[in-house]
Amino acid sequence: MKTDKKNWLHLDLKGIVPEAGCFLDKWLPFIKASGFNGLVLEYDCRIPWKTWPKAGYPVYTHEDVRKINAAGQSCGLEMIPLIQTQGHLEWVLQNAEYQHLRENGSLRELCPLHPESLPYILSWIDEVAGLHPGAKYIHLGSDETWDLATCPRCREHQDPRGKMGIYLDHVGAACRHAIELGLVPIIWGDMFWRENAPELISELPTEVILCDWDYHSTQNPGHEILLTNSTHRIIGASGLRCGTPGTLDYSFKCQAALEPRRANIRAWQDAGVDLLHTVWGRPNNHRPLYPPWFATGNLFALAGGNPEFSSEAEKTGIPEQCRRWQQLAERFQTFSDEYDTFTKVKLAFAASASHIGVPQASISEEFNKILHENRMKVLDWCEEVRTFFRDNAISDVEEFICERTAFFSINSADGHLCTGCRFKK
Numbered sequence: 001m002k003t004d005k006k007n008w009l010h011l012d013l014k015g016i017v018p019e020a021g022c023f024l025d026k027w028l029p030f031i032k033a034s035g036f037n038g039l040v041l042e043y044d045c046r047i048p049w050k051t052w053p054k055a056g057y058p059v060y061t062h063e064d065v066r067k068i069n070a071a072g073q074s075c076g077l078e079m080i081p082l083i084q085t086q087g088h089l090e091w092v093l094q095n096a097e098y099q100h101l102r103e104n105g106s107l108r109e110l111c112p113l114h115p116e117s118l119p120y121i122l123s124w125i126d127e128v129a130g131l132h133p134g135a136k137y138i139h140l141g142s143d144e145t146w147d148l149a150t151c152p153r154c155r156e157h158q159d160p161r162g163k164m165g166i167y168l169d170h171v172g173a174a175c176r177h178a179i180e181l182g183l184v185p186i187i188w189g190d191m192f193w194r195e196n197a198p199e200l201i202s203e204l205p206t207e208v209i210l211c212d213w214d215y216h217s218t219q220n221p222g223h224e225i226l227l228t229n230s231t232h233r234i235i236g237a238s239g240l241r242c243g244t245p246g247t248l249d250y251s252f253k254c255q256a257a258l259e260p261r262r263a264n265i266r267a268w269q270d271a272g273v274d275l276l277h278t279v280w281g282r283p284n285n286h287r288p289l290y291p292p293w294f295a296t297g298n299l300f301a302l303a304g305g306n307p308e309f310s311s312e313a314e315k316t317g318i319p320e321q322c323r324r325w326q327q328l329a330e331r332f333q334t335f336s337d338e339y340d341t342f343t344k345v346k347l348a349f350a351a352s353a354s355h356i357g358v359p360q361a362s363i364s365e366e367f368n369k370i371l372h373e374n375r376m377k378v379l380d381w382c383e384e385v386r387t388f389f390r391d392n393a394i395s396d397v398e399e400f401i402c403e404r405t406a407f408f409s410i411n412s413a414d415g416h417l418c419t420g421c422r423f424k425k
């Protein structure tokens with residue numbers, strides 16, 4: 001797609017991620033070949049941050065980030081770092097070292113009025129900006145501050161703008177700091193529509209870009225109060241991969257339904273605005289992993305502006321691995337459905353037996369055999385998943401296996417099918 005418009009991809013690195021070498025050699029060329037002109041990297045817990053010692057699950061070194069940034073820029077991608085500045089800091093605040101910064105005890109959110117909070121955030125902005133020489137933009141998160149102004153300190157704070165005053169002071173200070181570093185700040189725009197406070201947008205520095213995320217609309221996506229504001233630029237954001245309202249099926253599936261995702265991407269493309277296509281790694285830090293990026297398959301192509309994978313994209317080898325993942329996901333669905341059926345049938349037979357006097361032992365024997373066969377399929381699948389993760393140098397295989405097969409291991413004598421949980425008691 002030839003366009004002056006921003007057509008950026010967002011990758012949330014708290015999920016399953018490739019090793020740095022694979023990121024450089026395969027994913028960057030694939031992202032470029034798919035048609036994107038910018039890449040937003042949400043680092044989250046994946047770097048051993050100097051700002052937050054002892055927190056997170058690092059995969060990339062500072063040097064890796066510098067290399068990825070430089071390689072992305074040299075292939076023509078706008079490279080944009082993303083860090084959160086108020087909410088969604090579960091991976092920091094879960095640690096005892098930082099619990100004094102929690103908003104009203106919440107694991108997910110900083111208290112913006114705690115005297116240490118802003119200094120931490122400003123020093124983190126310095127640290128991440130230092131890893132992105134040549135960057136023009138920085139995304140500072142700032143969405144979903146559900147616990148805003150709930151602690152005693154924030155509740156007592158008097159502000160004519162109400163609790164959004166606290167948000168604006170904190171987020172505004174982070175944005176101004178980025179501007180001083182020569183960066184254009186971007187933030188998610190949802191707090192302005194959640195609090196129905198469009199007039200407060202004008203309190204942000206004029207440079208700030210608001211990112212209007214709407215992952216579920218299939219026509220006219222976005223929020224009126226953001227799209228019609230006259231003071232700030234807007235980027236629309238689609239959901240290539242995200243949770244589905246009203247279901248929690250992301251917690252165990254290997255492949256989410258793609259059609260709602262396609263419809264949302266197309267709706268945003270029809271809107272003709274600058275776009276950021278988001279690929280979430282987990283619903284949040286304290287929820288199970290989404291499947292690897294391969295499961296998102298040719299949504300990358302669609303969002304990049306192509307109906308199918310381009311021949312340039314095929315050359316990277318990623319599309320082939322997407323098709324391989326598809327097969328693993330289909331097999332998972334088969335034995336998962338079989339397991340559901342067998343366990344329900346077994347319970348029905350047992351109920352029937354208590355009415356007609358069939359010995360329970362004969363039912364157990366019959367079904368244990370079926371469940372054993374089912375179990376063999378699951379174990380084979382786990383081994384193939386391990387091979388897939390190894391071949392593609394992607395992270396967190398044991399957690400992924402453990403989450404997907406938890407329904408199965410609940411009835412197995414030896415428990416989890418992973419080789420060992422990180423925090424198992």
Ligand SMILES: [Zn+2]
Nearest residue numbers: 111112151154
């Ligand atoms: Zn507070």
Ligand SMILES: [Zn+2]
Nearest residue numbers: 402416418421
């Ligand atoms: Zn486990």
